[in-house]
Amino acid sequence: MKLYWKLVLMQLKSQMQYKASFFMTAAGQFIVSFTAFLSVLFLFSRFHEVQGFSYSEVLICYSVILTAFSLTECFVRGFDVFPRLIRGGDLDRILVRPRSEVFQVLTSHIEFSRLGRLLQALAVLAYAIPTSGVVWSAERVAAVFLMLAGGVAVFSALFMLYAGLSFFTIEGLEFMNIFTDGSREFGMYPLSVYGEGVLKFYTYCIPIALFQYYPFLYLVGRSDDVRLIFLPLLGFLFLLPCYAFFRFGLRRYKSTGS
Amino acid sequence: MIELRHIRKSFRVAKRNAGFSEAVKALFRREYETVDALRDVSFTIRDGEMVGYIGPNGAGKSSTIKVMSGVLTPDGGECVINGRVPWKDRVAHVREIGVVFGQRSQLWWDVPVIDSFELIRDIYKVDGASYRRTLSHLTELLDLGEIVKTPARQLSLGQRMRCEIAASLLHNPKILFLDEPTIGLDAVSKLAVRDFIRALNRENGTTVILTTHDMQDVEALTERILLIGRGQILLDGSLDELKARSSPRRTLTVAYEGGTLPPLPGVTIAEDKPGRAVLTLDAAVCPVSEAIARISSKVNVKDFSAAGESVDELVASLYREFSI
Amino acid sequence: MRQYLSFFRIRFTAGLQYRAAAWAGISTQFAWGGMTLLLYRAFYEANAAAFPMPFSSLASYIWLQQALLALFMSWYFDDEILGSVVSGGVAYELCRPCDLYAMWFVKNVAVRLSRAVLRCAPILVVAAFLPAPYGVSLPAGPGAAALFALALLLGLLVVVAFSMLVYLSAFYTVSPMGVRILASSAVEFFAGGLIPIPFFPDAVQPLFNALPFASIQNTPFLIYTGYLQGREALAAVAVQLFWLLALVLVGRALMRRALKKVVVQGG
Numbered sequence: 001m002k003l004y005w006k007l008v009l010m011q012l013k014s015q016m017q018y019k020a021s022f023f024m025t026a027a028g029q030f031i032v033s034f035t036a037f038l039s040v041l042f043l044f045s046r047f048h049e050v051q052g053f054s055y056s057e058v059l060i061c062y063s064v065i066l067t068a069f070s071l072t073e074c075f076v077r078g079f080d081v082f083p084r085l086i087r088g089g090d091l092d093r094i095l096v097r098p099r100s101e102v103f104q105v106l107t108s109h110i111e112f113s114r115l116g117r118l119l120q121a122l123a124v125l126a127y128a129i130p131t132s133g134v135v136w137s138a139e140r141v142a143a144v145f146l147m148l149a150g151g152v153a154v155f156s157a158l159f160m161l162y163a164g165l166s167f168f169t170i171e172g173l174e175f176m177n178i179f180t181d182g183s184r185e186f187g188m189y190p191l192s193v194y195g196e197g198v199l200k201f202y203t204y205c206i207p208i209a210l211f212q213y214y215p216f217l218y219l220v221g222r223s224d225d226v227r228l229i230f231l232p233l234l235g236f237l238f239l240l241p242c243y244a245f246f247r248f249g250l251r252r253y254k255s256t257g258s
Numbered sequence: 259m260i261e262l263r264h265i266r267k268s269f270r271v272a273k274r275n276a277g278f279s280e281a282v283k284a285l286f287r288r289e290y291e292t293v294d295a296l297r298d299v300s301f302t303i304r305d306g307e308m309v310g311y312i313g314p315n316g317a318g319k320s321s322t323i324k325v326m327s328g329v330l331t332p333d334g335g336e337c338v339i340n341g342r343v344p345w346k347d348r349v350a351h352v353r354e355i356g357v358v359f360g361q362r363s364q365l366w367w368d369v370p371v372i373d374s375f376e377l378i379r380d381i382y383k384v385d386g387a388s389y390r391r392t393l394s395h396l397t398e399l400l401d402l403g404e405i406v407k408t409p410a411r412q413l414s415l416g417q418r419m420r421c422e423i424a425a426s427l428l429h430n431p432k433i434l435f436l437d438e439p440t441i442g443l444d445a446v447s448k449l450a451v452r453d454f455i456r457a458l459n460r461e462n463g464t465t466v467i468l469t470t471h472d473m474q475d476v477e478a479l480t481e482r483i484l485l486i487g488r489g490q491i492l493l494d495g496s497l498d499e500l501k502a503r504s505s506p507r508r509t510l511t512v513a514y515e516g517g518t519l520p521p522l523p524g525v526t527i528a529e530d531k532p533g534r535a536v537l538t539l540d541a542a543v544c545p546v547s548e549a550i551a552r553i554s555s556k557v558n559v560k561d562f563s564a565a566g567e568s569v570d571e572l573v574a575s576l577y578r579e580f581s582i
Numbered sequence: 583m584r585q586y587l588s589f590f591r592i593r594f595t596a597g598l599q600y601r602a603a604a605w606a607g608i609s610t611q612f613a614w615g616g617m618t619l620l621l622y623r624a625f626y627e628a629n630a631a632a633f634p635m636p637f638s639s640l641a642s643y644i645w646l647q648q649a650l651l652a653l654f655m656s657w658y659f660d661d662e663i664l665g666s667v668v669s670g671g672v673a674y675e676l677c678r679p680c681d682l683y684a685m686w687f688v689k690n691v692a693v694r695l696s697r698a699v700l701r702c703a704p705i706l707v708v709a710a711f712l713p714a715p716y717g718v719s720l721p722a723g724p725g726a727a728a729l730f731a732l733a734l735l736l737g738l739l740v741v742v743a744f745s746m747l748v749y750l751s752a753f754y755t756v757s758p759m760g761v762r763i764l765a766s767s768a769v770e771f772f773a774g775g776l777i778p779i780p781f782f783p784d785a786v787q788p789l790f791n792a793l794p795f796a797s798i799q800n801t802p803f804l805i806y807t808g809y810l811q812g813r814e815a816l817a818a819v820a821v822q823l824f825w826l827l828a829l830v831l832v833g834r835a836l837m838r839r840a841l842k843k844v845v846v847q848g849g
Contacts (some may be wrong), residue, residue, distance in 0.1 A: 003380045010377060014368035024760020031764055035771035045783045047629045093364050095329045097381055098353040171603035178613045186617050193624035194617060243461075254345060255331045256269060 007107035015112055022113055029116035033066060037124060040188060051193050057220045058189055059128035064144070065187035065212055066121035074114040076156045078105040082163035083170055091253070101250060102243070105163070134220060143215045143229040148234020157242035158183070158206070158230030159236075164242070167249030183208050190216060210235045227248025259325065260433070260465070262372040263453045265335035267296040267321055267489075295321045295331065297489035306431070306463040308340040308455075310480035312470065314577055315327045318489045323435055326467070340432065341523070353382065356431035358422055360438035361521050371405040375428060382429035389428065394422040399454050399484040416447030425452065427458070433465045438473050452478045473570045485576060492580050501572060508546055512553060513561040525549060555582045583829040584686045608704050615648035615709070619716055624710035634739055636779040638715035639807035643778055645709040645718040646803050652697035653738050654799040656769035659745055660690060668753040676841065683837050684747065690742045722808030727817055733802035736822040741798045744769065750833065753840040773798040779807060794825040 012245050015022050042063060044055040073080065085108060094104045134140060160178045183206065184195065191202050191213045202209040211232035217223040260502065270290045295406040296318045303309055313319050324330035325337055328351050337344060338542035343377045365374045379389045390567060397403065400420045410418060419439065426434065436455070440448045456479060458464050468479060476483060476497070485493040509528075512519075512535050519527065519535055524543030539549055546564050553559060622640055626633055634642075652658075663686055666672045675682055709718040721727040748765045752758040770776060772795035779790050779800050790796055801818045804810040809817050 003377075006377060006380060010366055010369060010373065013373075014366060017368045022761055025763060028763030028767070033550045035776060036768050038771065039776045042782050043625060046632050046634075047625045047782060050624050050628045060590040082312075089359070090361050092324070092327075092329050092359065093362065095348065096327050096355065096357045098349045098383075099381055100349075109669060156600050169602050171600045172606040174603060174610055175606035178610050180615065182610075182614060186621070189621060189624075194620040195623075198617070198620060251331075255328065255333075 004103070006109060008110055011107075011110040012112060025113040026116035029070075029114060030120050032041075033070075033117045033120045036066075036185070036188065037062070037120070047242075050189065053190055053193075053220075054079070054132070056128050056132035059124055060132055060219065061212060061216055062188040063121045063125035063128055064151060064216070065184060065208075068117060068119055068148050068211070069123065069155055069184045070117040072113050072138050072152050072155035072159065074111055074118065076106060076159050077111040077114070078100040078108040079156075079163040081109050083166040083173060086253070088164060093186050095254075103247070132220065138227050139229060140219055143219050146229055146232045147211045147215050147219075152233035153232075154207055154211060154235040154238055155180070156182075157239045160239070160242040160246045164246035164249040167253050179206055187212050207235050207238050259299075259305055259338075259340060261336070261338045262302075262311055262326070262468075263300045263320075263336045265296050265299040265322070265325060265332045265337060266294075266297065267318075267325070267330065267332045268292050268294045271355065277362075278410055294489050296325075299335070299486070299489070299491055301484055301491055301494060302464060303467065306459070307467055307482060308459050308466045308480045310467070310468050310476040310483045311486065312473075312476060312483060312573065313486035317486045320437065322486065323357075323467070323469060327355060327435055328352055333407060353389060353429065354432050354540075356426035356429070356434045356435070358426045358436045358439055360419070360436070360441045363410065363418065363422060365418070365421060367411050368409055369388055370407050370409055371402075374410065374421075375425060378425055378428050384429050385453070388430070389537055391531055392428055392430055393424075399457055401450070408434065415533065416443050416450070417445060419451060420454075423454065430462075431464070433467070436466065436468045436470075438470055438472075439468070440470065440475055448472075448474075473573055485573075487577070487580050493576070496545060500576070508541050509565045510539055510546065510549065511565075512533070512555070512559060512565050514557040514559050517557040519553060522549060583779065583795070586692070589688065590696060593692050594699070604700055605828055606703055611648040611651055611701070611709065611765075612826070613707055615644050618644050619839055624773040634707050635807065636666075636715070638717075638719055639809060640778070641709075642718045642807045643740050643803045645706065646806060647775070647799060648803065649702040649705040650698050650711070650734075650799070653694050653734070654741050654773065654775070655694070656741070656773065656775060657766040659748060659766075660686070660693070663689070663749050664752055664762070668758055672841075674797050675771060682841070683834055685745070686746060687742055690745060691738065694738060694742070696698065698814070721806050721809065726805055726808060726811070730802050730806045733778060733805050733819050733822060734843060736819065737798045737828060740794065740822060740826050740829065741769070743826055743833060744798075746833040747836065750836045750840055753843065772796070774800040774803075778803075780804070794829060797822040797825045 040058065041055075044050075044058070048055070050058065060248045078085075082105060085094070085105065090108070093102055097104060097192065133226070158176075158180050162180060165176060166173055183202075187208055191199050191209045198201040199209060199213070202213070214223075215229045218226060270292055282308075286304060298320060299318070311319055311322070321330060325332050326344060328348045339351065340354060357561065362376075365371055366377070375393065384392075397406070400423065402420060402424060402431055404483050405413060405417050406421065408417075413421065423436075423439065432446045439455075440451055441520040443451065452475065455466060455468075459466050466479070468475065470476060480495055483495065483497060484491055485500075493503075509523075513533060514535070515533055519530065519537075524540040525537050526539075527535060537549070539546070550559070550562060558581065587591075619641055622637070622644075626637055635643075647654075666675065672682075675685075706718060711717065721730055745765075748761060751761050755761050772790060772793050774796070779787065781794060783789055797818075800824055801810070805815045806820070
């Protein structure tokens, strides 16, 4: 753990060498997600509600998914840029060092400029919480934190899956965008708006709904079942198959060298 | 102790043909072919040896290094290094080896080199006292002094290579793999790197395995050479043994006056200007001493010099001999 | 002209080589389009009266957008061009006997066109067989179809003319990466890439229609779906022409100035 912080610090130092570029990129990230926010605003100024969810209720969804995504993108970026590690031969370097591969991949790249997006997501959360009319209680506060934690777990697992896939195909990776970027974009709305089938898919296949939808129902008072706030913890289970797949890919890399 | 027995490895690569219709076809069906990178590689390297691993591009050099460093799992055969199988016991194995990939950097690009060193110390869990001892030793031998305070991106290639080598040695490995350590370096840096590797081997007894295309490296550093071609070890011996195997051609330059050079068996005249001739001779047919004796019986020899094959030529002729 | 054609052919063949990329791209875009439609269906059910066009028109819009994504993608910038500007290597380009602006322009058009051609057909074919109102329908009429083709071409040229300005801005900024992110997200939004412009609040629509970005994908797709008809459609095409001319003129002027700077400073 001490080593982790040292490596984080090292990344921060490196990125601060290019301050202008860093702040421009962070600002860019802020604006990118700001246009996404404007889209939600524009659609709601026309339609006012969707499936009975109000504008500020949807904004809670929006900010939870975006906060979780940008935290993951910032600290688990090593897996996101993993194809580059393979192509650049840096994976060989990782393999000749006496530490776990996952740890080394995690610390190979930490992208602090993604905090621009995080800042925006938190600002929206700060706006949505007081305006959504949620009656706050200890359970509901806990729900928000559990949702965020579960979100980071599921997105981390997805990035790991993405990295594992890059052992097999580099060109076909675009496919994974449906699950990573797609989950972020479409997770801005409560997942039930896409219909029963999509909700099932996002519950049992890619468990986004576990942290984004079910605890959200409790949060906005659509459900009284307090057990829903613990569903995000199930999202951590999703890490297991994704980690196993990454190990599987790594074993293949070792036997093909490519 | 490094032992490889009958190591085999083959890769499957997609065939890609030129042309538009081929490209369309490949969209639906793709053909593969198998490339045997390592057919049957066996050798033993004792502790403290310095070995030059040479061969043309694509012969299987880096595949072998990858197998030995635990990056690549072979299809068959055995490899035991210091009592461990590299790909089965990766973490314990890599703690005892150092690897320098000449083409890639392991230093963090934007921070002072010394920061990278400290991180590597933590990654390898080297204790403080032995780190300080090793670092001061390396600093002295590699003349790192001030340059470790500079970010890696601002170093010259030679300075950076010295830092790369130091970074690979901070954990005092018993075995050092050097993959093209002198590539792209200027003459002074090359000499410095070679001196250092020699000293390391002599003082610490570190086993060194060196792949290179630079025959001067081989000549200056290694007593033993492994020649690999088409995935097989073709030769295993000392540089002198290799030289003895090579074709006995010599180049003779003679400065003379009076008369003309006599025709001799096994000697061809490559160049003959008035007073100065360059001859190539086959020492098996006509030894150098005999050639000089017979020439000087006909003309007045003022000066002469004889040259054997350079190591570069030697290796080129070996490649030809094995047609690799 | 010939060199441009052969350049296009090389790009196209190279694109075919990456079959996994093509399949992955097609399925990604298909899933993306489907999800977008499901989202709009929910809004449609919430308040059908507020929908600015028939649902089937929106479906056509979304499928065209996905099929022709590569044509109008706002995030695509040629790394070679940007790199040559940043490193100063652009000075070497001046030695070649070509018009640099035209060369960059054609290169960008070729990349976009070759990617789009490869990917659009499978998406449109599948989308055509989807049950109404979720599938793509035929254009509003033969006149609309012809005008759509023209507007499509103009839209492509406008987006390329705009990316030329981004390349040229790299002569003047310290962080082309930042400009690139800003430009692409702004274009994506203003062009109607996130939500179609008719779905913007009525109060701000005139503003967005007045920007050059509305002349990119918005105009051809709205003509295809019949949202813009008759004189309105013709006027929109005229606006496209105006923006194309304006952007090219500004781009060429900027390039002359930038190159003068390069020559004077020696790169």
